[in-house]
Structure formats: structure tokens, C-alpha cells
Amino acid sequence: xxxxxxxxxxxxxxxxxxxxxxxxxxxxxxxxxxxxxxxxxxxxxxxxxxxxxxxxxxxxxxxxxxxxxxxxxxxxxxxxxxxxxxxxxxxxxxxxxxxxxxxxxxxxxxxxxxxxxxxxxxxxxxxxxxxxxxxxxxxxxxxxxxxxxxxxxxxxxxxxxxxxxxxxxxxxxxxxxxxxxxxxxxxxxxxxxxxxxxxxxxxxxxxxxxxxxxxxxxxxxxxxxxxxxxxxxxxxxxxxxxxxxxxxxxxxxxxxxxxxxxxxxxxxxxxxxxxxxxxxxxxxxxxxxxxxxxxxxxxxxxxxxxxxxxxxxxxxxxxxxxxxxxxxxxxxxxxxxxxxxxxxxxxxxxxxxxxxxxxxxxxxxxxxxxxxxxxxxxxxxxxxxxxxxxxxxxxxxxxxxxxxxxxxxxxxxxxxxxxxxxxxxxxxxxxxxxxxxxxxxxxxxxxxxxxxxxxxxxxxxxxxxxxxxxxxxxxxxxxxxxxxxxxxxxxxxxxxxxxxxxxxxxxxxxxxxxxxxxxxxxxxxxxxxxx
Amino acid sequence: xxxxxxxxxxxxxxxxxxxxxxxxxxxxxxxxxxxxxxxxxxxxxxxxxxxxxxxxxxxxxxxxxxxxxxxxxxxxxxxxxxxxxxxxxxxxxxxxxxxxxxxxxxxxxxxxxxxxxxxxxxxxxxxxxxxxxxxxxxxxxxxxxxxxxxxxxxxxxxxxxxxxxxxxxxxxxxxxxxxxxxxxxxxxxxxxxxxxxxxxxxxxxxxxxxxxxxxxxxxxxxxxxxxxxxxxxxxxxxxxxxxxxxxxxxxxxxxxxxxxxxxxxxxxxxxxxxxxxxxxxxxxxxxxxxxxxxxxxxxxxxxxxxxxxxxxxxxxxxxxxxxxxxxxxxxxxxxxxxxxxxxxxxxxxxxxxxxxxxxxxxxxxxxxxxxxxxxxxxxxxxxxxxxxx
Numbered sequence: 030x031x032x033x034x035x036x037x038x039x040x041x042x043x044x045x046x047x048x049x050x051x052x053x054x055x056x057x058x059x060x061x062x063x064x065x066x067x068x069x070x071x072x073x074x075x076x077x078x079x080x081x082x083x084x085x086x087x088x089x090x091x092x093x094x095x096x097x098x099x100x101x102x103x104x105x106x107x108x109x110x111x112x113x114x115x116x117x118x119x120x121x122x123x124x125x126x127x128x129x130x131x132x133x134x135x136x137x138x139x140x141x142x143x144x145x146x147x148x149x150x151x152x153x154x155x156x157x158x159x160x161x162x163x164x165x166x167x168x169x170x171x172x173x174x175x176x177x178x179x180x181x182x183x184x185x186x187x188x189x190x191x192x193x194x195x196x197x198x199x200x201x202x203x204x205x206x207x208x209x210x211x212x213x214x215x216x217x218x219x220x221x222x223x224x225x226x227x228x229x230x231x232x233x234x235x236x237x238x239x240x241x242x243x244x245x246x247x248x249x250x251x252x253x254x255x256x257x258x259x260x261x262x263x264x265x266x267x268x269x270x271x272x273x274x275x276x277x278x279x280x281x282x283x284x285x286x287x288x289x290x291x292x293x294x295x296x297x298x299x300x301x302x303x304x305x306x307x308x309x310x311x312x313x314x315x316x317x318x319x320x321x322x323x324x325x326x327x328x329x330x331x332x333x334x335x336x337x338x339x340x341x342x343x344x345x346x347x348x349x350x351x352x353x354x355x356x357x358x359x360x361x362x363x364x365x366x367x368x369x370x371x372x373x374x375x376x377x378x379x380x381x382x383x384x385x386x387x388x389x390x391x392x393x394x395x396x397x398x399x400x401x402x403x404x405x406x407x408x409x410x411x412x413x414x415x416x417x418x419x420x421x422x423x424x425x426x427x428x429x430x431x432x433x434x435x436x437x438x439x440x441x442x443x444x445x446x447x448x449x450x451x452x453x454x455x456x457x458x459x460x461x462x463x464x465x466x467x468x469x470x471x472x473x474x475x476x477x478x479x480x481x482x483x484x485x486x487x488x489x490x491x492x493x494x495x496x497x498x499x500x501x502x503x504x505x506x507x508x509x510x511x512x513x514x515x516x517x518x519x520x521x522x523x524x525x526x527x528x529x530x531x532x533x534x535x536x537x538x539x540x541x542x543x544x545x546x547x548x549x550x551x552x553x554x555x556x557x558x559x560x
Numbered sequence: 561x562x563x564x565x566x567x568x569x570x571x572x573x574x575x576x577x578x579x580x581x582x583x584x585x586x587x588x589x590x591x592x593x594x595x596x597x598x599x600x601x602x603x604x605x606x607x608x609x610x611x612x613x614x615x616x617x618x619x620x621x622x623x624x625x626x627x628x629x630x631x632x633x634x635x636x637x638x639x640x641x642x643x644x645x646x647x648x649x650x651x652x653x654x655x656x657x658x659x660x661x662x663x664x665x666x667x668x669x670x671x672x673x674x675x676x677x678x679x680x681x682x683x684x685x686x687x688x689x690x691x692x693x694x695x696x697x698x699x700x701x702x703x704x705x706x707x708x709x710x711x712x713x714x715x716x717x718x719x720x721x722x723x724x725x726x727x728x729x730x731x732x733x734x735x736x737x738x739x740x741x742x743x744x745x746x747x748x749x750x751x752x753x754x755x756x757x758x759x760x761x762x763x764x765x766x767x768x769x770x771x772x773x774x775x776x777x778x779x780x781x782x783x784x785x786x787x788x789x790x791x792x793x794x795x796x797x798x799x800x801x802x803x804x805x806x807x808x809x810x811x812x813x814x815x816x817x818x819x820x821x822x823x824x825x826x827x828x829x830x831x832x833x834x835x836x837x838x839x840x841x842x843x844x845x846x847x848x849x850x851x852x853x854x855x856x857x858x859x860x861x862x863x864x865x866x867x868x869x870x871x872x873x874x875x876x877x878x879x880x881x882x883x884x885x886x887x888x889x890x891x892x893x894x895x896x897x898x899x900x901x902x903x904x905x906x907x908x909x910x911x912x913x914x915x916x917x918x919x920x921x922x923x924x925x926x927x928x929x930x931x932x933x934x935x936x937x938x939x940x941x942x943x944x945x946x947x948x949x
Contacts, residue, residue, distance in 0.1 A: 069948030132812040148814045150739030152794045240745055240798055241947055254632045255747060259663075259936070339833040343813040351833060357603065415640040422650075495629075503637055503650025504597060504626030512600070515627040519601025520804040520829065 035390030038383035042435055043397035045428075048416055049409025050400070053265040060262030064270065067263075069242030074274055076244040080159040081228035081278055084166035086285065089220055091167070091321070092174040094314040096182070096212075097204030098307065102318035106172075107179070111540030112533075113172040113325050114485070117493055117510075119517070120529035122165050122236035124328025126154045127335070129161065132343055134331065140344035148343050155239045162238040166227045168324055173223065174216065176540075180482045181215040181445045182208075201310045202303030206293055215444030222440050224282055225275050225403045245271050246405055253407045261411075268405045275403040335526035354523035362509070362531055369492050369508040369535055376430035377438070377487035383431070384439040384483070388446050398436045406433075406496050414500040422505040429497040434487040441486055445479040481546035489536035509535070583679050583872075585865050590620035592866035596855075597634035598655035600627020601804065604828060608889050611882070615873055621866045626651075631660050638669050638858045649860035653867040656704060656856045658696045658749065662932050664856065665703055671857040671864050673702025678868065680875035681705075685896030689926075691852040692894050696932045697770055704854035705871040708883055708891035710821045711843075711850035711926055712753055713918065719838035721816045725845050727761035731784070733817070734791040740816040742792045744806050745799035747939040750821055755938050756930050757849055758784060769930035773937040781938065782945065789946070796946070811835050821851075823923060824890015827914025831887050840916050847925030852894060877904035886914030892923075 057064075067073070095103055113121075127133050132148040143149070154161055186208050193207040213220070234244040242248060249271060253264035296303075334348065336355055341348035387395075410429070417425040449472060457467045473480065495514045498506060513528035594616070600606055606625065613623035628634055634654050641649045656664070664670050675681060684706060686693050692706040693699065700706075714730075716723050721740075724733040734741045744751035760766045762780040789796030793815055800806045803820065810818035811834055820826070829835035855874060857867045873879060877900055880893040897908045913919060 068944045072948065130812075132814055147740075148812060150794060150814075152798055155798050157797070235801070240801070251747075254630050340811060340835070342836065349833065353833075411636050411640055414637065415644050418641050418644040418646045496633075499628075499633055500637060500640075504595060504628070504634070505650065507627065512627060515600035515629045516603070517601070518599070518629045518802065518804065519603070520807050520834070521603050521832075522808065524603055 032390055032392070035387055036392050036394050038387040038435065039392065039394040039397050041383070042432060043394070043400060045413045045416065045432060046397075046400040046404065046409055049412035050404065052412030052415070053268055053409055056262050057265035057269055058262070060266040063263050064266035067242075067248065067267070073242040073245045073248050074270070076159045076162075076234075076238060076242070077228045077246060077271065077274055078278055080163040080166060080238075080244070081224055082281065082285075084163050084170060084227045085220065085224040085282070087163075087167050088170040088174055088223065091171050091314075091317045092178055093204065093209055094201070094310060095175065095318055096178055097201050097208075098311050098314045100311055100315035100318050102315060102322060106318050106322050107175070109322060109326070110172050110176050111485075111544050112329075112537055113169075113321075114176060114540050115489060115533045115535075115537035116169075116325065116329065117232075117513075117529060117532050118165075118169055118230060119232035119236065119513075120332060120533060121169055121325060121328055122233045123525070123529060124332045125161070125165055125168070125324065126236050127331050128324075128327055129153045132341075134346075137344050137346055145344060154237065157239045157241075159238055159244065162234060162244065164324075165233050165237045166230070168321065169233070170223045170227065171321055174219065176482055177216055177219050177441055177444075178212060180441075180479045181448070182212060183445075183448070185450070186211055197302060197304070199303035199305070199307045201306050202296065202301065206297060210290075210293070215448050218440040218443055221279060221282065221399075222402055222437065224278055225399070228275055228278055229271060229403060229405055231405070231407070245274065249405045250407050264407065268407070268409075271405055272403060332526045332530060336523050336530065338523060354521070355527065358524055358527040358531075361512075365507055365509045365512050366531070366535070368506050369510065369532075372427060372430055372494075372498070372506070372508065373488045373491040373535060373539075375427055376434050376491045377484055379427070380431045380434040380438045380487050381480070381484060383435055384442055387439060388443060398439050401432055402436050410496050410500050417501060422502040426498055426501040426506050429501045430491045430494055433494060433497060434490045437490050438483045438487045441483040442476075442479060445476055449476065477546050481543035485536065485539040485543035488539040492532065492535050585868055586619065589863070589865040589869040592863035593622040593624060594652045594863050594866040594870050595624050595626055595650060596653045596655070596870065597626045597628055597631075597637075597651045599629075599631060600625065601629065604832070604889055608883060612870070612873070612879060615879065616866075616870055619869055619873070621869060623870060631656055635660055635664060635669070638664070638860070639667065641858075641860055642667070642669060647860050648862045649858050650862075651858045652861040652863045653855050653857055653870055655707075655853060657851060657854050658929070659932055659935065661695050661700075661704055661854065661856060662698050664858075665698070669859055670703045671859050671861055671867075672704075674857065674864075674868055675700065675702040675705035675871065677702070678705060678872040678875060680872050683875060683877070683895045683900065685894065688896060689852070689894060691850055691926070691928065694928070695854065696851065696929045696935075698932065700854065704856040705875065706852045706854050706894040707871075707874045708853045708889075709850060709894055710853060711823050711892065711923055712757060712819060712821055712848040713823045713826075713841040713843055713923070714817060714819045714848075715810060715826045715839055715841050715916070716817045717810070717813075717836060717838055718840040719836070723840070723842040724817075725842065727758050727844065730817070731788050734788060737816060738791045739793050739795070740814075741818075742794070742796075742799060742806070742809065742815060743819075744802050746942045747935075748802045749935075750803045750806065750819070751799070752935050752939055753821065753849055754819065755781060755785075755942070756934065757844070757927075759930070759934075759938075760846070760849070760927055761844075766927075769934060770928065772931050773933040778934070778938050778941065782941075785942075785946075807835075810839070822890060823892060824884075824886045824914060824917050826916035827886040828888075828890045830915055837915065841918055843918065843922075843924045845924075847927045849929060850926035851929045853891075877907055881907035881911065884908065885911050886917055887912065890914060890917060892920070 131151045131153055136148060190208050193203050229246045231246050231250050234247045238244045249264050249267045252260035252267055337350050337352060338348040339351045454467050457471055493510055495510050498508055498511050509532045513532050516528055517525045609625045616623040634651050638651055684692050689709060724730040743754040746752050759781055762784060800809055806818055809815040826835060826839050826841050830837055855871050857864055861867055880895050883889045883891040884893050897905055
């Protein structure tokens with residue numbers, strides 16, 4: 030009975046996605062020839078695989094470096110984590126694109142030196158190798174991993190580190206050999222989610238990625254939204270290719286893990302202490318920390334500037350400003366925000382409950398949790414929408430939001446949940462506590478920081494849903510995001526920027542509140558506390 | 561003026577109560593909520609639809625704008641509803657044209673015919689503006705009702721450059737001004753419209769554009785583009801995504817010549833303060849491609865009566881004149897202004913043209929949209945040639 034109950038959320042999650050997937054498989058019939066013949070298919074696949082893998086590897090390395098060495102800027106970065114996490118991917122991408130554009134502020138600063146009277150004809154945004162896309166992903170995913178690492182880094186790991194510090198290793202190596210393997214075990218699933226996200230992202234890929242060809246995920250969306258409506262089959266076939274590509278990447282990642290483990294063993298065998306490594310690594314970590322602060326902040330400020338910018342003739346350093354766009358935007362926001370908030374709260378609460386139920390057991394079915402993360406939404410959502418027709422719009426939309434929030438909640442909770450020391454439960458049980466009491470009074474409170482972080486992530490995920498909201502509600506539930514995406518196809522950059530910032534507001538509050546749940550170490554341990 | 565026209569005019573002029581006696585649909589539509597699925601990218605258009613909602617409210621109809629990023633999103637919904645056998649659909653009215661319309665009509669997803677029985681239909685200039693009844697060579701047959709005319713116009717910053725008046729002159733201009741011209745990446749419709757305009761200039765017999773595409777018919781296009789691309793923005797290694805992205809390049813001074821499908825776009829953007837005051841529009845010798853935007857009603861609309869009343873409202877001189885106002889939308893009307901009664905004609909004559917808009921006479925001849933098969937063929941071939949980088 031219990032086994033059935035704990036598997037139920039997984040099945041509930043998988044059913045609609047599987048049904049949507051089935052629709053995709055059926056639709057793809059007859060379109061495979063066209064899909065294989067897609068111009069630049071191999072490059073599109075590479076533009077999905079390489080930035081995804083590279084960004085995950087770099088983000089994880091930077092997370093480790095910053096946690097190990099706590100370089101200058103760490104505190105500031107931790108304080109800003111909530112804001113960076115709340116910033117939608119598309120908003121960060123827009124800000125970065127504007128920063129780097131030949132008509133952007135950097136080009137304006139150097140224009141007098143270069144004698145530019147007009148924006149230089151340089152391909153800075155959308156480079157053919159996807160470097161800009163990789164950078165954008167790193168900037169967005171490192172804060173995500175840092176947040177989860179801070180939540181998962183319990184006192185047990187800190188004690189280990191203290192003991193290890195007596196062996197005389199350098200801090201970086203000590204972290205890599207002692208703490209990182211244990212921490213990584215708790216973070217593994219979110220790391221894989223980051224990898225899958227980086228490969229399937231549409232909004233970042235469309236803004237920062239190249240267009241000839243675009244990353245595979247963007248090509249899927251292009252096919253699905255083709256004006257002649259004939260691209261459904263092609264989109265389905267490409268999406269199934271994308272699915273295989275993600276599977277390949279996950280397999281490659283296992284190789285990366287094995288390589289890292291082998292490297293660690295080799296270092297131990299050689300008796301490396303890495304004492305001299307700390308100084309150069311610290312310089313690198315410092316650079317990383319400040320970049321992680323400065324670039325998103327610059328992107329965010331530019332976005333804010335855009336809200337009040339009418340026009341910015343080149344090479345002026347100051348744009349023509351006006352509050353008029355802001356005045357037009359603000360009155361429209363409250364009803365949109367109300368819908369976003371209601372959906373976010375309800376779907377996160379439901380998803381949290383389902384995730385906790387699912388975590389009461391272990392099962393092979395857990396692999397199903399990956400489906401909504403690695404499948405491009407545009408492929409299986411129309412299928413689900415078809416199944417949900419007739420269901421009242423609010424419930425249908427809520428169900429879809431739960432479908433997308435649940436995997437993220439489960440993945441961010443599973444590690445810390447399973448790392449919880451079961452002996453505490455045994456002790457409590459010998460003292461006469463019932464299983465329910467142990468859950469409610471012991472385990473959940475001890476995991477409060479992770480629960481809070483997961484809740485905030487759920488709210489961010491729900492707030493960011495565009496296609497799910499539009500298709501499920503039949504347009505009956507306009508949210509900040511549906512409005513923002515609709516406007517992003519239009520000419521008014523000020524409005525686009527305003528909506529992108531408004532979209533960030535709800536998750537920002539959620540992350541800020543989550544941060545108060547003893548999320549971050551009360552005081553990052555400075556060098557003084559360590560030998 | 562025949563009796564039907566008179567009735568229609570009376571209907572448009574009289575207060576709602578009296579109108580109801582001439583068109584019983586009004587009574588059945590009263591109290592309905594009409595969900596209008598329309599592209600929501602442009603705040604000017606969104607504001608206009610909100611204003612239209614106030615007009616509809618006077619007729620007892622609640623008009624709700626569902627803002628789409630792409631019309632295909634709404635078509636996908638209707639299609640899914642048909643597959644599921646849903647009778648009370650989510651979409652009542654949809655802003656549509658071209659391939660989306662062709663697909664919906666072919667799949668039986670549309671309600672109608674209804675357009676030609678609308679009381680305001682006789683005001684439509686079907687003879688002078690054949691695009692109001694022919695959507696990309698496909699006869700509309702009353703399954704969609706026109707709401708605005710669009711025509712390709714080019715835009716240039718008159719402070720910095722002259723206007724080349726033909727496609728070949730434009731190519732020479734691009735050579736002389738490297739990096740200052742580009743077009744949206746196909747399959748974007750505006751990018752394809754540019755390519756179709758090029759075809760009009762290059763084909764020995766442009767009349768073949770009105771028949772279905774045959775293998776190789778577009779051949780003259782490729783040597784022309786091969787020669788043009790190295791002189792485009794980013795040397796043709798990247799293209800803007802869509803019309804707004806193209807307009808943004810002009811606004812930021814990255815390009816000096818641009819184009820749009822709304823002859824009033826430049827004026828409206830100048831009025832909004834987003835475009836340099838020196839931008840002007842021009843058309844090409846021999847004419848530019850034009851088409852119409854329509855509204856259609858899905859087969860399973862929950863409020864088909866209300867949707868028809870709104871479609872009719874859109875054809876009223878008051879609404880059409882407001883849409884043509886350069887400070888509002890700058891869309892060209894679908895009505896035959898010359899044959900409107902004095903008071904209605906005055907509405908149009910009083911409209912300011914805006915600093916950058918050409919007068920209807922200066923807009924020149926309208927070239928018909930090629931058969932829809934050209935779009936798919938050119939788009940596919942373009943992607944095969946240039947899409948792999």
C-alpha cells in the first residue's frame with residue numbers, strides 16, 4: 030500500500046508526459062527523412078551538446094572553487110544569490126545580449142577610441158560556436174548550484190572538513206578530496222538537471238545562441254511554430270532526437286564523473302597535498318566570484334535602464350529617457366501578478382506535497398521524474414493540452430505547472446532528504462516517537478533550509494511557464510510571463526524589459542524569504558576559524 | 561447605393577438599440593464574452609484592441625484579448641479541440657491570414673461563411689483592394705473578415721542616405737554601404753515577403769507568382785542573394801529574427817535602410833519617440849507587395865454571435881478610421897473611403913498622415929501576394945542554402 034502511494038506522484042507525473050510523448054512519436058512518423066535532412070542538423074546538435082556540457086562543468090567547478098576557497102566577494106555573491114536565481118533566463122539573456130551588442134554600452138565606451146560613428150558590424154551576440162550561450166548558462170546555473178550546495182552542506186560536512194584540515198592539505202585539494210565527493214552525491218541530480226536544461230533551453234538559446242543553424246532546441250520550436258502548421262511532425266522528430274542527445278550527454282557526464290574520481294584517486298595515491306595550489310586557484314576563484322556578481326548585475330541594470338529608455342542614438346553614452354513606458358506598464362501588472370502568484374503558490378504547495386510523498390519510498394520509477402525536464406515542452410504539451418480539453422482552465426493550468434515544478438522540487442530535495450542520518454530516527458523511535466512525529470517534528474524541521482530552497486525554486490519554475498500556461502488555459506489565465514513572452518515578439522523594448530523585471534519579482538520574494546530559513550551559513554567561515 | 565448598403569450604414573450610425581432591430585444577431589450576442597486571440601507583441605495594437613473592447617461593451621459584449629506570441633499557438637489549440645471533439649472552444653475570434661488561414665480552412669477548423677453577411681460588409685473595397693477577399697491567392701469565401709490593409713514599405717534614415725527605388729538599386733546601395741541593410745531570417749514572414757519582392761523584380765514573368773510554384777521557378781533568386789549577402793549586416797552570417805528585431809536595428813542605427821509591412825509603422829514609432837525623426841518611408845517603382853489582415857471564427861467558438869458582431873464592429877468607419885490614425889496604429893483601411901457618406905469620409909480625411917507615412921496615392925501599386933506554395937518553397941530552399949551556416 031505504502032509502495033503504491035509513494036509511487037503515485039511519479040506515475041501522476043509521468044502519465045501526461047508519456048501520453049504527450051506518445052503523441053510526438055506518432056506525429057514524427059513520416060517526418061524522419063525531413064528531420065535528418067535538416068540543414069545544419071549536426072551543428073545544431075553540437076550547439077546543444079557542447080554548451081550544455083561545458084556550462085555544467087564550468088558551473089560546477091566554479092561552485093566548488095568558491096565553496097572551498099571563499100574568495101573575496103563570496104559574501105556579496107551569497108547575498109545576491111536570491112536575486113540572480115529569481116531573474117528569468119530570458120531576462121538575463123536579454124541583458125547580456127544588450128551588454129555585448131555592437132550598439133551596446135561597451136561599444137559606446139570604446140567608440141571614441143575606435144572612431145566609430147555607427148555601431149561596428151561585429152558578430153558579438155549569437156556567435157557561431159555558442160560561446161555567448163555557454164557564458165549565459167554559466168552565469169545562470171552557478172548561483173543555482175551554489176544555493177543548493179549551501180542548503181545541502183550540513184554540519185556533518187563541516188566537521189569532516191575540520192578534521193581533514195589537520196592533515197596539512199591545501200584548502201582547494203582538501204575540499205576536492207574530502208567534502209566534494211559527499212556534497213556532489215547530494216547535488217548530483219540537480220547537476221544533471223542543469224545539464225539537461227542547458228541542452229534544451231529555448232529562451233536562452235534563441236537570444237544568445239546563433240541562428241544559422243540554431244541550437245537543436247530552438248530548431249524544434251521553430252519547426253513547431255512554422256506558419257504553415259506543417260512542422261508538427263518535423264518538430265516531433267527533432268524533439269525525439271533531442272531526447273536521445275540528452276541521454277547521450279547524461280552518459281558522457283558519467284564519464285566526466287569517473288574521470289574526476291580517477292583523478293582524485295591518483296592525487297591521493299601520489300600523496301599530493303596541493304598546498305601551493307591555493308594561491309593561483311584563489312585568484313581564479315576571486316575572478317569567478319566577481320564575474321558572477323558583475324555580469325548579471327550589469328545585465329540587470331541595463332534591463333532596468335531599458336525600461337525608461339525611449340531611444341539611444343549611437344554613440345551617445347546616455348539614452349533618451351522617459352517615464353512614459355513605465356506609466357503605461359504599471360497599471361496592467363496587478364491582475365497578471367495575481368494570476369502568477371496564485372498559480373505559483375498552489376502548484377508549489379501541491380508539488381511539494383507530492384515530492385515528499387514520493388520521497389517516502391525508493392523506486393525505479395524515479396527515472397520518470399526526468400521526462401518533463403529533458404523533453405522540449407513544445408513537443409509534448411500540445412498532446413497534454415488535447416487530453417485536458419474540457420477541464421476547467423484553472424485546474425488544467427495548475428496541473429501542468431505541477432508537472433514542471435515537481436521534478437525540480439524532487440531533485441533539489443532528494444539529495445538532502447536521503448543524506449539525513451537515519452540513526453536520528455532510530456534514536457527518536459527508541460524514545461517512543463511515532464513515525465509521523467519523527468517526520469513532522471524531526472526530519473522536516475532539520476531539512477527546513479532545503480525545503481525552503483526547493484519551495485522557492487518551485488515558485489520560480491511555475492512563474493516562468495509560458496507555453497504550459499497558454500495552451501492549458503486556452504489563454505484564459507494571462508500571467509506576467511505570458512504577457513512578457515507575447516511582448517518580447519514586439520517592437521517595444523522598454524515594455525519587454527519592464528515585464529522581464531516584473532517577472533523576476535515574485536521568485537525574488539520567494540528566494541529572499543527562503544534565504545531567511547537559515548539557508549546560508551550564518552557566517553561564512555573565514556580563514557581565521559580554520560588552521 | 562442599394563438597400564443593403566443603406567441598411568448597413570444606418571446600422572453603423574444608429575445607437576445599439578435601433579441597430580438590434582436590423583440585425584437579430586445583436587440580441588443573441590448580448591451578454592457574451594468574446595475571446596479574441598491576437599498577436600500581443602505590440603502595445604499600440606494591444607491598446608487599440610482594448611479600445612475596441614470599450615466599443616464592444618456598448619453592444620453588451622465583453623471582448624477579452626488573449627495575447628499571443630504567435631498565431632500558430634491559437635491554431636494549435638483549436639486543432640487540439642477538434643481532435644478532442646470539444647464543442648465549446650476557447651477561441652472565439654482569431655487574428656489571422658496567409659498560411660494559418662489556409663491551414664484552418666483546409667482542415668475545416670473555421671466557422672462560416674459569415675463575413676459577407678455582416679451588415680458593414682458592403683463598405684469593404686473588394687474591387688479596389690482585392691486582397692480583402694483573396695488571402696495569398698486563396699479566395700476567402702466569407703470564412704474570414706478583413707480588418708486592415710498592409711503593404712510593404714521601405715524605411716530609411718533620410719539624414720544619412722538616399723532612397724534606392726528598385727531592388728537592383730537597393731543591391732547596389734548595399735554594396736556601397738556594407739553592413740547597413742539586412743532582412744529577417746526566413747521562415748519569418750517579413751523576410752519571406754522581402755524575398756518575394758525580389759522575385760517580382762527578377763522573374764522574367766512575375767505573373768507566374770500567382771500560380772503554384774514549380775521546381776526551379778525561383779532560380780533567379782539565388783545568384784542575386786549569393787552576391788548580396790556578403791554586403792549585408794554581419795556579412796550575412798546572421799540575420800535578425802523578425803520584424804521587431806529588424807526595426808530595432810534601424811532604431812539603433814545599425815542599419816540605415818529597413819522595411820515593414822505597415823506603411824504607418826515609422827510614423828507611429830517616431831510618435832512614440834523610439835525612432836529618429838529623420839526616418840522616412842518609400843516604395844519601389846512598379847509597386848510593392850500588399851495583403852490584408854483578417855479575423856476568423858473557429859468552428860467551435862463558444863460565442864460565434866458575439867464574434868460576428870465584433871467582426872462587424874471592426875468594419876465600421878469609426879473603428880477603421882481610428883486604426884488608420886498614424887498616432888494610433890497607422891493601419892490602412894479596408895473600406896472604400898471614396899464611397900462612404902460625407903460624415904464618415906471626413907473621419908478619414910481629418911487623419912494626420914504622420915511625418916514618415918506616404919499618402920494612399922504615393923503608396924503606389926499593390927502587388928498581390930504570390931501563391932502560398934512559393935512561401936514554403938522559397939523558405940525551404942533558403943534554409944538549405946544558407947541555414948547551415
